[in-house]
Amino acid sequence: MRKSLRIAILDLYKGSENQGMRCLRELIENFGKTNNFDITLDEFEVRASNQIPNLDHDIYISSGGPGSPIEDDGSNWEELYFNWIAAVIDFNKDKNNKFKKNVFFICHSFQLACRFFGIAEVKKRKSTSFGIFPVHFANNEINDNVLRGLSDPFYAVDNRDYQVVNPDYKKMHNSGSTVLAIEKDRPHVNLERAIMAIRFNEHMIGTQFHPEGDVKGMLQYLQSEEKKKIIIENHGEQKWDSMMEQLNDPDKIIMTYAKVIPNFLIQSTKDFINIQ
Numbered sequence: 464m465r466k467s468l469r470i471a472i473l474d475l476y477k478g479s480e481n482q483g484m485r486c487l488r489e490l491i492e493n494f495g496k497t498n499n500f501d502i503t504l505d506e507f508e509v510r511a512s513n514q515i516p517n518l519d520h521d522i523y524i525s526s527g528g529p530g531s532p533i534e535d536d537g538s539n540w541e542e543l544y545f546n547w548i549a550a551v552i553d554f555n556k557d558k559n560n561k562f563k564k565n566v567f568f569i570c571h572s573f574q575l576a577c578r579f580f581g582i583a584e585v586k587k588r589k590s591t592s593f594g595i596f597p598v599h600f601a602n603n604e605i606n607d608n609v610l611r612g613l614s615d616p617f618y619a620v621d622n623r624d625y626q627v628v629n630p631d632y633k634k635m636h637n638s639g640s641t642v643l644a645i646e647k648d649r650p651h652v653n654l655e656r657a658i659m660a661i662r663f664n665e666h667m668i669g670t671q672f673h674p675e676g677d678v679k680g681m682l683q684y685l686q687s688e689e690k691k692k693i694i695i696e697n698h699g700e701q702k703w704d705s706m707m708e709q710l711n712d713p714d715k716i717i718m719t720y721a722k723v724i725p726n727f728l729i730q731s732t733k734d735f736i737n738i739q
Contacts, residue, residue, distance in 0.1 A: 468500045468732065471520040473544075475528035475571050477510040482680030483526050483569070483673065490675060490724045491524075498729075510535075515543045518554055518564065522731045524724075527570030527673060532578065532585055532625055545579050548667075555666050565731035567724070568669030570623060573661070576669050577627045582640050583658060584629040593694070594702065595681075595709045595716055596621045598659045598672060601642045607662055608730050610643060612722045618715035619659075620676030626657040627671060639664045646671075674723035678710050685710075 472487055488504065495502040507514040510528065535541050548566075555563045568576040577583045597616035605611060630642060644660035660670045684690055685706060694703045709715045 466498075466500050467503070468495070468522070469503045469505070469520045470522045470524070471516040472504065472506045473509050473516065473523065473525040473572070474506050474511075475509050475526050477528055477530065478508075479529050481527075482677075482684065483675055486675035486677050486680055486720075487524055487526065487724070489677075490720075491728070494725055494728045498732075500732075509544055510540050513540045513543055515547045518550060521562070521564070522728065523551070523564065523566045524727075525566065525568045525572035525576075527572065527622075529571075531587075532571055532574035533587075536578075541575070544575065548576065548579050551667075552664070555664075563666045565727070566667045567727050568663075568667070569675065570671060570673055573669035573671050574625055574627060576663060576667070577658075577661070580634075580638060580640060580663055582631050582635045582638060582661075582663075583627045585625060585627055588624055588626050591622075591624050591697075592626075593622050594698075594706055595619070596672075597647045598644050599647065600644055606641065607643050607660075607668070609662075609668055609723060609726045610660070611726055613718065614714065616647065617719055618709065618712075619670075619672035619674065619719045620681060620716055621672050623671065627661075628655050628657055630658060643668075644670070668727065670723070672719075674719055676716055677720050678717060681706075681710055681716070 470491055472484065474484060476484065491502060491504055494500065505516065505520065507516050509515065516523065551564050551566060554560055574585045578585055595618055598619050599616045600606070603615065605613070635641065641662045642658055643662055645656045646659050657671065659672055662668050685694070685703065691703060
């Protein structure tokens with residue numbers, strides 16, 4: 464017997480060209496086929512059209528996107544977005560609602576969620592972080608089922624001009640938030656390591672990196688003449704060669720792609736469906 468599931472993707476790409484939405488659609492489709500779900504998938508253009516989902520969906524994934532997570536402070540779409548987060552939290556707190564709503568925040572959405580909860584500082588980086596980088600578990604241990612199955616460090620696609628730093632641990636403790644992962648250690652750089660993943664509460668989690676990033680999308684991105692030229696000019700040809708080599712390593716982003724979002728979807732449905 465097939466089971467029904469409603470999933471919403473909040474699209475924060477603002478109409479810009481991207482691989483993220485394709486990757487999320489494919490991950491959700493594969494999850495449905497593997498676990499015998501009849502999935503209804505709805506997409507909402509948050510920044511481009513002020514579209515926000517209601518509370519009729521079972522699971523929500525909020526995408527990455529270009530631009531600043533700070534400059535739109537007070538904008539209409541951001542107010543609607545923050546009101547939506549608050550509404551999901553209120554729904555989940557209601558003991559009469561047996562089946563809770565789970566949310567995954569990716570990159571730009573992750574930075575917005577950190578601002579919403581007020582648990583860390585979101586600031587511009589000195590330079591763009593782009594590539595495939597190691598991500599380390601906080602406290603050197605896997606402490607969340609969504610990250611289960613990954614090594615320490617694991618590798619992920621990173622593409623950002625902003626970062627989340629200076630966590631307020633008192634606020635995090637009071638809100639039930641936990642830092643799950645941090646960026647690679649750079650002993651030669653006198654800067655705090657950025658936060659790469661946070662469990663905001665029992666039903667909300669987010670990553671600074673792109674867990675949906677797949678080999679197909681990265682190859683298309685890296686092999687375009689424009690992007691290859693930019694990477695070589697900014698980081699050198701050795702960096703481009705290294706990224707191409709890492710793409711086909713099964714222990715790198717292939718593993719992250721296969722684990723994080725699928726784990727989230729499984730955890731999000733375990734309360735009301737027993738997935739065999």
